[in-house]
Amino acid sequence: MKPKLVSKFSLGIAATMAAVMMSAGVVQAKTDLLVYTAVEADELKKFKKAFEADYPDVNIKWVRDSTGIITSKLLAEKENPKADIVWGVAATSLLLLSEHNYFQGYAPKGVEKLDKKYYDTKNNPPLWVGQRAWIASICFNTVEGKKNSLPMPQTWNDLTKPVYKGHVIMPNPNSSGTGFLDVSSWIQMKGEKKAWAYMDALHTNIARYTHSGSKPCKLAAKGEIPIGVSFAYRGAKSKNQGAPLEVIAPAEGVGWDLEAFGIVRNTKNLEAARALADWSVTEKANKIYNEEYAVVAMPGVAKPVKNFPPGIESKMIKNDFQWAAANRIRILDEWRKRYDGKSEPKS
């Protein structure tokens, strides 16, 4: 509307602030880089430290929230984006945001070394670049499983067996990206008709749907429920903390999404944003990604991560992000109609 006025205004403020900083003298003229992220907070410190060691002129300022909230926040700000770069947020969200012309293309130095399926090859330069994958998995609480004499499920189909009735929790795709990732992967693997039939059967076994994608695994870790449909990273982490969990990658294949970044179209710190982008595709960065996640964008870097299901990378389905983004609302509506229709469980 009045971008000129605003930018002048902000420039004024920036100038004032710069002047203040200079007069202070002690503070070095570092660039503050505003990074919106959904990466879990405990990892952010080490990313900041590692990056700033390589780029001492840049000071990362995180705005961290869960994927849903950060995406909503970004969308709400779309008329006047505040972030310089969106980093470590689901690729699905970045696709949604790029529909609103949120990003500017940039090919980070060395992006070609990444696996092609992990970054935006439709646009050149790419609007978004993936960092690492988070992968659907089943968290199985062995203690509670034994208590209820449940066999360990090995496949998605296992979960529809009557023995698991009331013992399974999964995220509601209408409120969780992980939930959508599951539904989308089932449809991509089985085709629409079979996938819905599968979900109908699964629905009778589901105790309830959660709002957050990590919650099912957290609940399983606490023994609130024996089986939680969640993602592998969360399961491995809980197991590392001491939870009696088994993390299972079902045999049929698993859905996945990427943590990815994109540079916001109107950033005033383009140089710093590009610096972070460049750094994020380096081997060093990928090695850090690998500390918690088994699958990273740069091939050949990843080492097995403790308590991740072995061989999970080979089970990752061929995920069509564009298709998923295009069909998202239709699938969500259908899902809501089928399973979210009434308060009382149908079973």
Added chain:
Amino acid sequence: MTDSAATTTAPASAPTIKPKVSSEDWIMRAVLVGIALYLIVSILLPLYAILSKSFKDVDGAFVGVANYAKFFSTPALFWSIQNSLTVTLICCVIVVPVAFLYAYALTRTCMPFKGFFKGVALIPILMPSLLPAIALVYLFGNQGLIKSWLFGYEIYGPIGIVMGESFYVFPHVLTILLISMANSDARLYEASTALGASRIKTFFTVTLPSVRYGLVSAFFVCFTLVITDFGVPKVVGGKYNVLATDIYKQVIGRQDFEMGAVVSMVLLLPAVLAFAADRVVQRKQVALLSARAVPFQPQRNPATDGLMFAFCGVVGFILISILGVAAFASFAKFWPYDLSLVLNHYNFDLMDGGGWDSYFNSIELAAWTAVIGTALVFTGAYLVEKSNGFLAGRAGLQLLCMVPMAVPGLVLGLAYVFFFNAPGNPLGFLYHTMPILVICTVTHFYTVAHLTAVTALKQMDAEFEAVSASLKVPFYRTFFRITVPVCLPAILDISMYLFVNAMTTVSAVVFLYSPDTSLASVAILNMDDAGDIAPAAAMGMMIVITAAAVRLLHAILTRGILARTQAWRKR
């Protein structure tokens, strides 16, 4: 000497007298308009920015009621209305009577340990919403300590929502009832006793009518708080959908702001109806208390006192256990498999989420909110209640003061993003700063604070202002010398209320904080996200301890002030 009424011929059409507006009245009106403008900017315009989306499609084109048509043809959304009303009404039916009896015990009996019970009742306010949620799950979840008490029913669903919400709204309802009961007229009780009325009859003929206003307000507050809260149903709602979680699903899950706006509008309706009902009842309210009223001093009555002590004991025990379980959660190593108690969850600088910085940011936010909010709220309430003429302006401000309550925090937070971050908004410089957090928090909790102030002001003699005017004392002098000191307990209550809520609130500020203004309550959310439930509980306990410390300070302050001026409160 007899002269009949002086009768000169009346002019055919005498002009209507237009009261002259004094300079003081102009000052009052200017301040009143100022506060109204604040509320317009901080609630009405942002609300418009988001709710207007309910008539637009995703590209911002006007689509009329199409979104509403979609809402009402989607059973999943439609059912939520019934669910919301059901749990909300059950909650009110439970909480209002319980809080009423509790308030009755605190004000009208000689039950022992009143101060203790008063403090205990405020526990829920001190707790960030995650703590009671954790406690409920630890108590009644599938691994719960006393799961069997539910007789096989599940905590996840309406039972959990009602339990959680009842816990959450109890102190809010109690506060309003306490204030409306605090200054009752002893003479009514004396009269009733003199007439030989039994205690029960006195209760129905004196006590109940005198707190009618408070009861209606309490019900209104309970209803609106419960129906708009999404924290509790999000954690223990299970498959039971309510409107507030639907908004969450629409906005956070699907990023469908348009449908989120529709649900918000639907959610506003019952809140508006409750408000209208409240107004109608209040119109019939006449001032029952005058300055002649003699403060009521409860008489000893072993049976009643004992009964009330037992009742408060049970309620207090429930409140304390929930806090206790939350505290336990912050020490337990890995619930439920390793229950050894450790301290290391309190080492926040090792944790994520901003560590101690966010804790101090929260304190700063809470302090500003308390100071600015209290000044704003009390001045506003004073002008609504006590200024002269300007009826339209006063009614308008009163209405504005009621709006924030009906707005779920989530909607408020997003509305602020839309409004304050809009390109060209001259207030855009506030975005991502501490002031916007303060504005948002003050506004978010404005209504209950306002109702508290109004209740306190209503109990002041209506003629103080008239007397001051006759003595040619400017109103502001009387305001500072008389009104403020007399209402000081209520003012401290308001500031306390704002402080504590600012410490614990999440839903609105989660959209507004910046890296430099990260908050403890948001850090809790983040830690919980990261699966660090125990540290989240620990940070929650830090907030509880801080809030409790401030509360204690408040109690000491209040006691000090009362002691200093005790003379005028004693008979």
Added chain:
Amino acid sequence: MDGTGGGAYLRIRHLTKKFGDFVALRDVSLDVHEGEFVCFLGPSGCGKTTLLRAIAGLDIQTVGTIHQAGVDISSLPPSERDFGIVFQSYALFPNLTVARNVGYGLESQKMARAEIDKRVSELLGLVDLDDQRDKYPAQLSGGQQQRVALARALATSPGLLLLDEPLSALDAKVRVHLRQEIKQLQEKIGVTTIMVTHDQEEALAMADRIVVMNQGFIEQISTPNDVYAKPVSPFVAEFIGTTNFIDGVMTADGRISAAGVTIEAGGDNTAFTAGDKVTICVRPEDVLVTETADGRNGSFEVTVSDVEFLGSFHRCHVTPTRGNGTGFMADLSANHARNLRLEEGRTLNVLLPPAFVRVYASGETE
């Protein structure tokens, strides 16, 4: 005293006050003279408080003018008028001591501290509360609080003192005592005073003039004596003191046929013609009761149907022996009653002295 004289201190003309559809004051006009003590008297809802609040500027009239000391104050806010006020609730500031309450209005007049103290002491002396100056209102009795409120209202030496039912919250004994005190104080200071009351005894005892109001109208403005002795309407007659109302019909000779007997009325009744339905009023204490007719003109025989003992006097209900069954009341002193051997069923003789019999057109009663 002329009610509409040009020298009036307070001049009220054609005051009408509406609250929505409800008309609280209807074309009220009134003069109050300097130094006068005027009572507004009437049942609740008659508009007396509304009139007082209009004078104070607290609820400004819809139509009409008020002049105080020659100045048009019709539309002025209270703070720009010149009055002191005492409310029924006293409205004492609970957090200020007696002395500070009294000095409250002086403090904002930039008066020196010592001067304020002097004035406060003087006022407290006036209301006899010197020893209570450091107490808080809640520590005082109702009567004491009352006097503090009075002292506070007088502190700024207002030209007009307004008292809104100042005594109604007190118990009977204190009330009687205090009304003398207020009256004396008022006479001493000479401040023009208007008091609202629903208590006729209070009005009769204190006022120089009484303004009797009913349903937003002024019924009568007179001295206490005249209001009592010459009520201009049945309403006034009934509201003040006790009165017998007897329905009757005007006869051709100017007398009235009522209760089955013929009664002579004094005063000018030429407004009535024969056959007019009228109501006659006579106060019970004006009824002359004797044992026999004694040749008194216009007297008639009655039967005593009931006797009430009311302390200093007896009130008996009598019915004309040859009447139509309508009865009325007569008051007899204890002494007189003894002499007459007053008891139920006794036949006595009664005379209604024409000078005390007032005639009103029928139907005016309500």
